[in-house]
Amino acid sequence: MNLPRHALRLVLREPRRSLAALVGVAIASTLITSVLLFGAASSSTVTRRALADLPVDAQVVLGQGADPAAARAILTADPAVRNVTGFDLAHFNSAATDKAGTATQTSVGVLLGLDSSFSSATGLFGLSSGSVTPGAIAISRDLASNLGAVPGDTVAFQLPGGGSVSLPVSGIVSIVGADLILGPIDAAHRAVGANPPVNVAVMSQTDLESLVLSKIPADAVATDPATAGGTPSGVNTPVFAPDPAVRRELHVQLDHAQLPGDPVAAQTWLDTVRRRVERQGAGTITWVDDAAASLEPLAKDLAWGQILFIFLALPGILLALALSRLAADATADATRRHAALLRARGATRRQLGSVFMGATIVTALIGSLLGVVLGVGIGFTLFGADLASAGAPGAVLRGGVIAIVLTTVLASLAAILPLRAQLSEEIAAGRQELQRGGVPLWQRLYLDVVTLIVGAVVYVVAGGSGIHPVLNAEGNPTVTLALTSFVAPLFFWVGGTALLLRVVTAGLQRTGRLSLVLGRILGPGGELAGRSVTARAAAASRAIVVLALAVGFATSVLVFDATYRQQQVVDAQLTLGADLKATPLAATPASAAANLAGAGIAGVTPFVDRVVYVGPEAQDLLAIDASTLASVAPLSDSFFVDSTASAAMAALQSSPDAILVSAETAKDYSIVAGDHIRIRVPDASGILKTVDFTMAGIALEFPTAPKDAFLVANQAYVVAQTGNDRISFVLARADGNVGTASANLARRLGSGWQIADLGTTSARLANSITSVDLSSLVLLDVGFAVLIAGVGVALFLLAGLAERRREFATLIAIGAEPRQVRASMVGEALFIGAAGVSQGLIAGGLVGLALLQILAGIFDPPADSPAIPLALIGVMTVIVGLSLAGALALADRGLSRLSVVAALRER
């Protein structure tokens, strides 16, 4: 017997059977392919967004004695390099002005020598006023404020090594966005979040070389800002290699079009470029890879992202494969017929099995190939642009191969059980025995209940053990998921499915009143439907469970997505501080906050953010107006340990020197409520001044605060103690549309203020998977869930039609009207639909809650409660209802084609 030929013949000669088996595999394969392509596209999105904000991709530091022209030639010649600009930096120990006999001095800072094209190439150091004339400098707003200097004044700089230089001021320059290139370039300094200088003076590169660099000895080192104001006795300062007084750099911008979309591949590409350049520079240059540093946390984040995307789609994939089981039920008649034919031709049981398995594998292969084609089509339709930059051919090839292998193997395995049963039935068919299956092993062992209990234990233990919330020291938003985050939802899915199957099957065997109820609704046809559902309890419970899981899958994804979006807004609000943030471009006192009040603004509060020192450690001190903050910024009770938001604000208001410290600070310094804390805070001139505070509580989060160490104190007290009344920014709450309020505020305040709003902040939170828009994935998952629900019920009804051909024919023969026969099918669909959808909504809601544990590892702070998108769930339910109606119409079409006389002849 030629088994492959017979297998192929089975596929071709039983097209109904092949098509039914193919549908589930194709859906699973489409889902896998499109989800993998979504992952690839989102990698590209995140990578691109992460690099978009970088002014330069690499800082190439020239070693002592290196020839800048030779280094520039090497860089310019590299095919990956788009632009090279010169950048020299010289530290100064102090700067001073002497106006009308009054001397004003400030602490450390930097003098920069820039290529003439630097600003236009990088967008940094734009002039707010004046210009950079030869032999003169443009100074930062902070330096101008600290010295009270204006264009036309002269500033005297004390340089490392004892030299000095006096330079006239010709303009004011913005240093916004320049933190990375102004800060230290060694990893150790960057790791502790050393603050970049704010006292900055910019001049041409040739002027810096001739007027400044010549006065600094080659071995001079920069003064550490942490010790610039003096170190209290008994406090240890961290030990770093001192920063050289002069850094000569070439800043490189790469051709991002050549950059792979995948962050790991992008890092490899960047590494290749770095090695290539450093090899040619032969020890004279050091490549500081800002781009690679930005991508570093992304690789891990996106790996988790991929797991998350697949995990979210996993129930859909498995459900689609489970359709194979329903397909086998729906086409059992064809299987038995063909098996009988082969048997008549002398096929042994083993040969029979081989032919049918061969046909199953062929069908699965065709289905998975079809799914890959559909998946690629969907992928390019939904996220084609991102996919193209992610390296579409590679992503398609990877996704396609994974989908084909996975679905072919799983679909073949899924088909074995029903096939074995059907072939056994074929053999036993002549005896007309009533098949009574025993209780499955998993039910006897109560594995469903055990799995749910394990899931609950994992949920409680993992959720309460603090596995997730420790973020990296820099406070960058990175993902801190652990595999345990996925365990609880997975166990809930598996255990819930099994329990649902147990309950539904048991329930269907005891539905004495079902035919009565359906009979009242649909007449005699409904009565028969009730009987039929009870008689086909196993098949009906499979259909109900598939429908319930499909609806549950869609519901849980919708709940997850709604909560994800809610947390994106919370994330943006926490980062920005409120709906709107207005930053003055010149020194502004707190009283100026009142100027922001007006149409479209519901409330304002002035905010001060100073870098202060707790011992040797730099931290952010947030000086706030506790009486107005709560009405403007999002304050949740979960931000505070053993307290509430209102109690924490009341504690600040009741005592001027009260201070809230971050959990990390409280732990590091063993501080408890009531302890006195001595902190060095910069005064108006930047000199650190010691101020005493009293610990009033612990805050885990605070608007605008970094993720790790911060302090919150009363603004009025800080101003009074330091004499520095300059606010950092004003937070505002919009009254209505945030974008409109932002535009109105920007127009009203003019060019003296910089306005940021939630929309721009959300877009800027790019270096994490939180920036990924899940809407395409949700559309995919929910769309496929609805499709699976419809196909599942259609297969059940078609299986019923196949099984009950003679029954329907008999009914028609003894006088059942067409509407009565149809009512019988409608009754079944109605019951299956109602039972499946209602249980699915409950299961989906519960699994959605379990999925919040995953969000706890993505968003910090975690969600207090899930967002339930009732309208979307309602729409989804209606669409599922429509797909059931479609399935019913399909089955009704089959019924109307039933040849009664032929069916009555069948034995």
Added chain:
Amino acid sequence: MNVITGRGLCRRYVQSGLDPVVAVADVDLTVEAGTVVAIEGPSGSGKTTLLGLLAGLEVPDGGTLEVMGLELSRLSRTERARLRQARIGIVFQSFGLLASLTAGENVALPLALAAVPPRDREFRARLALEEVGLGAAYGARIDELSGGERQRVGVARALINEPALILADEPTGSLDEENAGDVLALLTDAVRRRGASLVLVTHDPASAARADHHYLMRDGRLSLGVPA
């Protein structure tokens, strides 16, 4: 009075790529009220197709067919269904019982389709079962009954709506000789008691011998036969 008047009845089946199969060819058939008519013929001769036409389950491609004064080709599917529901009983070779219903519920099924209240259904179904000698089988599951008992349930169901016409398609084809004789006697006696008509399709000459009129069917054509 004629219960069935058929003139020139034809029924062809067309399959793509194959020549049409003529199952019933130019058949004339008259069945008078209160008579038993047997149609005898070998397998594949068109007997069941003819019965399907008489029951209104199929529509003839040619000819005219009146059943109880109604021209079937002018009735809709629903009207033909109502005619069967109210005035025609059918007995099947393989019983045609629904496994999801009990014996009594199977018998009462035509009444259920006619929206007869449950109590009346049960009462009449019990009477019908008693008539076929299965008075205690109302609540029995179908798979608990023997072949002969199942066909008795089938006969009871065909009789329950007191039909004027009963169509029986090889009613003894699935039974052993003893049961076949019993069921056939039961059926013909019940029909005669009611003054109804019976069209009995069979390939068994002994069954056909019980009829008032005897026809032979070969290759779709019907001719008067001689009782064996």
